[in-house]
Amino acid sequence: MALTLVTGGTGHLGRDIVDRLVRGGHRVRVLARSPGARPDIEWASGDLATGAGLRDALRDVDTVINAATHSPVARRGGFRPVDFFRSPSAVDVEGTERLLSLSEALPVRHFLHVSIVGLDEATLPYGRVKLAGERLVRESRLPWSVVRAMPFYYLLDALLAGLAWLPVWPVPMTLFNPVDTTDAADHIVACAFDGTHGVRAEIGGPEDLSLDVLAGQYRDARGLHRKILPVSLSDARARGMGFVVSHGVRGRVIWSDWLRRRYSPGRAAATAYET
DSSP states (O other), X not given: OOEEEEETTTSHHHHHHHHHHHXXXXXXXXXXXXXXXXXXXXXXXXXXXXXXXXXXXXXXXXXXXXXXXXXXXXXXXXXXXXXXXXXXXIIIIIIHHHHHHHHHHTTOSEEEEXXXXXXXXXXXXXXXXXXXXXXXXXXXXXXXXXXXXXXXXXXXXXXXXXXXXXXXEEEEOOEEOOBOHHHHHHHHHHHHSSSOOEEOOOEEOSOOEEHHXXXXXXXXXHTXXXXXXXXXXXXXXXXXXXXXXXXXXXXXXXXXXXXXHHSOHXXXXXXXXXX
């Protein structure tokens, strides 16, 4: 049976991708710095940022799904001034280049790269880093696919959590359609094995909502009492920051349902002290 290597397989999106591969009967190997104990997949110890373990991880692999990324904002759940000036590239650029080079040498039959919607107009350093990595894939001699996804609900949740302590939340009035990782994983796995290569349809959420509305739904789901201050943002500035609407494939999970599952009544009561 063909073997699929997933990078980033221990992250939010990666776990959903692995789940769908396993349910579909695929043999799966996950590259991780700290291999887990899940018995229904193979584990390869390695690090995309340094190249350690990559050659062994790619042995006998037919398909690569490259879902690894390094976003400091996503990891900490908020922006710092440094994020407007630089972003690390060891995983998204140098790591992607190493993975492509070894995949070409072995050779791998299909390399699917997970990217982000709206990168061509990105002005933040992380977006430029992601675009550089995507361009390496497009220039590769491998049979490749690129799937761009909208930012995920869990990231929006983390960013809004960073505002929770403020009595007033300044939030842009710009349309946005973030997506659940489960919907993105469904689309990515389908693209990995449908026999088609190249730039694939984007995946976004089912609703086009302004950020202030999304923030209001988050506030209400948590039972917080905060005032939301809608802020005007130019279209160019919004697109540069990644606040766009994807017009590709649409997911099924809506933001309010995701919030309902995330913040049960018991969880809301636990955070009542913040109100």
